[in-house]
Amino acid sequence: MVVDVLEIAVLAAFWAFTIWRFATPQTPRGKAVRLVVLLATLSFTFNRREISYATDTVLHVPDISVPLKNLATVAASAGMVHIVGLLSTDPARWAWLRRAAYALLGVTSVAMCVLFLLAPRRPERYDFVYEHAGEPLVTAYAVLTQLGLTVGLCCALVLFRPTGRSVAPGALRTGMWLLSAAAVVGLLFMANRVAYQVSHAAGSLALDGAAAQNVSRGLLAMMLLLFAAGGALPALGGLRRWMSRYVALRRLRPLWLELSTAAPGVVLGDPPGRLGELLALRGVKLRLYRRVIEIRDAQWLLTGRAGDGAEDAAALRAAITTGKRLEQAASPTPDAAHGPPGASQSAGGPDVDAEVRALLGLARRYRDAAVQGVVATPVALAGHNDPPNPNG
Numbered sequence: 113m114v115v116d117v118l119e120i121a122v123l124a125a126f127w128a129f130t131i132w133r134f135a136t137p138q139t140p141r142g143k144a145v146r147l148v149v150l151l152a153t154l155s156f157t158f159n160r161r162e163i164s165y166a167t168d169t170v171l172h173v174p175d176i177s178v179p180l181k182n183l184a185t186v187a188a189s190a191g192m193v194h195i196v197g198l199l200s201t202d203p204a205r206w207a208w209l210r211r212a213a214y215a216l217l218g219v220t221s222v223a224m225c226v227l228f229l230l231a232p233r234r235p236e237r238y239d240f241v242y243e244h245a246g247e248p249l250v251t252a253y254a255v256l257t258q259l260g261l262t263v264g265l266c267c268a269l270v271l272f273r274p275t276g277r278s279v280a281p282g283a284l285r286t287g288m289w290l291l292s293a294a295a296v297v298g299l300l301f302m303a304n305r306v307a308y309q310v311s312h313a314a315g316s317l318a319l320d321g322a323a324a325q326n327v328s329r330g331l332l333a334m335m336l337l338l339f340a341a342g343g344a345l346p347a348l349g350g351l352r353r354w355m356s357r358y359v360a361l362r363r364l365r366p367l368w369l370e371l372s373t374a375a376p377g378v379v380l381g382d383p384p385g386r387l388g389e390l391l392a393l394r395g396v397k398l399r400l401y402r403r404v405i406e407i408r409d410a411q412w413l414l415t416g417r418a419g420d421g422a423e424d425a426a427a428l429r430a431a432i433t434t435g436k437r438l439e440q441a442a443s444p445t446p447d448a449a450h451g452p453p454g455a456s457q458s459a460g461g462p463d464v465d466a467e468v469r470a471l472l473g474l475a476r477r478y479r480d481a482a483v484q485g486v487v488a489t490p491v492a493l494a495g496h497n498d499p500p501n502p503n504g
Contacts, residue, residue: 118330118333118334118337119160119329119332119333121337122156122333122336122337122340123153123156123157123160125337125340125341125344126149126152126153126156126336126340127153127157129149129153129340129343129344130146130149130150130153133145133146133149133150134146134150140198141195141198141199144191144194144195144198145195147191148188148191148192148195149343151184151185151187151188151191152184152185152188152336152339154180154181154184155181155182155184155185155188156181156332156336157181158177158180158181158184159181159332163177164177164178164181164239165177167180168235169235174233174234174235174240175228175233175235175239175240177239178228178239178240178241179224179225179228182224182257182260183221183224183225185257185260185261185264186217186220186221186224186257186260188264189217189260189261189263189264189267190213190214190217191264192263192264192267192268192271193210193213193214193217193263193264193267194210195267195271196210196267196270196271197210199271213263213267216259216263217260217263220256220259220260221260223252223256224253224256224257224260227249227252227253227256228253230249231244231247231249231250231253232244232247232249232250241253241254245308245309245312246309246311246312246313246314246315247313248313250309251309251310251312251313254305254306254308254309255306255309257305258302258305258306261298261302262299262302265295265298265299265302266295268291268292268294268295268298269292269295269296271291272288272289272291272292272295272342273288273292275288276288276289276291276292283345283346283348284345284346286342286345287341287342287343287344287345287346288342289342290338290339290341290342290345291338291339291342291343292342293338293342294335294336294337294338294339294342297331297334297335297338298335300331301328301331301332301335304319304327304328304331305328307319308324308328354396354397357396357397357400357468358396360400360468360472361389361396361399361400361403362389362390363472364400364403364404364407364468364471364472365389365403367407367471368403368406368407371406371407371410371411371414372406372410374410374414375409375410375413375414377413378406378409378410378413379406380402380405380406384399400468404467404468404471407471408467
């Protein structure tokens with residue numbers, strides 16, 4: 113029962129991770145990773161007895177789910193070989209080894225298909241690998257399936273173990289160590305399956321008991337659970353950054369509205385509506401960066417205006433100067449003191465997250481009544497992004 117619950121939990125986690133991978137934009141390397149994840153997920157899905165039996169029944173081919181899951185595993189291993197080539201610092205040096213791995217996996221796939229056609233099969237609940245364990249054809253088939261899995265697991269160790277040593281402590285490093293541990297557990301599972309076939313070929317039934325079968329299933333589920341957790345940790349770090357930026361975009365909106373009302377020429381394109389911005393989940397970092405630029409541009413314009421509400425402009429300049437002092441006291445940095453007072457030199461430069469932190473602190477000080485008086489009256493200045501003066 114415990115093993116069944118673990119298998120179902122791992123299967124749900126793998127499908128969730130797979131769907132997330134396909135729902136988000138990916139680099140060429142990311143596309144290769146998501147293909148490997150999909151193939152591994154399909155392989156584990158067909159490994160479930162209920163799904164395996166249903167597949168055999170629907171397709172009217174005894175044990176057809178067995179080669180389906182095994183060929184998916186071999187294809188995932190080929191994908192791992194491809195990823196190793198993508199990440200290699202010297203791809204040409206080991207190109208011959210990758211070609212040999214592709215050839216080995218190709219021969220393994222063909223041989224598995226031939227052995228599947230020749231092996232004795234019946235439309236029973238358990239597949240022929242278990243029903244006829246120890247028979248020469250079945251033993252050869254089982255060894256070939258583990259060979260295909262071994263190639264992929266060795267590639268995983270080559271990829272994840274050195275990265276786990278080199279990266280800084282954090283979610284990525286923990287993820288790499290979990291992935292390395294998953295590869296080690298996978299090798300133990302492979303050894304367990306080979307031992308099962310060899311023991312049957314030798315006439316021993318020592319590994320036929322329920323406890324031994326649960327150990328085998330537990331190793332497989334643990335391997336996949338570690339792979340899912342290791343792959344999800346870096347993704348969770350990205351999700352955390354996305355959430356913080358999405359929240360920051362919402363928190364900066366009141367400040368942006370006040371400043372863009374006073375200096376509408378700084379707005380890049382059509383102003384986003386409140387509901388549209390709330391529901392737009394893509395491009396959050398780019399939209400946040402754009403908002404920071406528009407707020408900073410409005411600061412430059414409003415603090416530099418002359419002859420129009422001079423007292424209010426002075427109040428805004430004083431608020432910004434106070435904000436600069438508080439920012440510098442919290443995080444001392446050299447004061448360049450070049451440029452208009454609205455451009456805080458301690459705001460974080462090109463780091464958008466540091467800029468956001470500075471502006472969120474400044475937004476709290478913009479609640480002063482005198483500052484609100486500045487932004488209450490729109491100002492029309494000729495300059496960049498001024499629609500009536502596109503060439504200004």
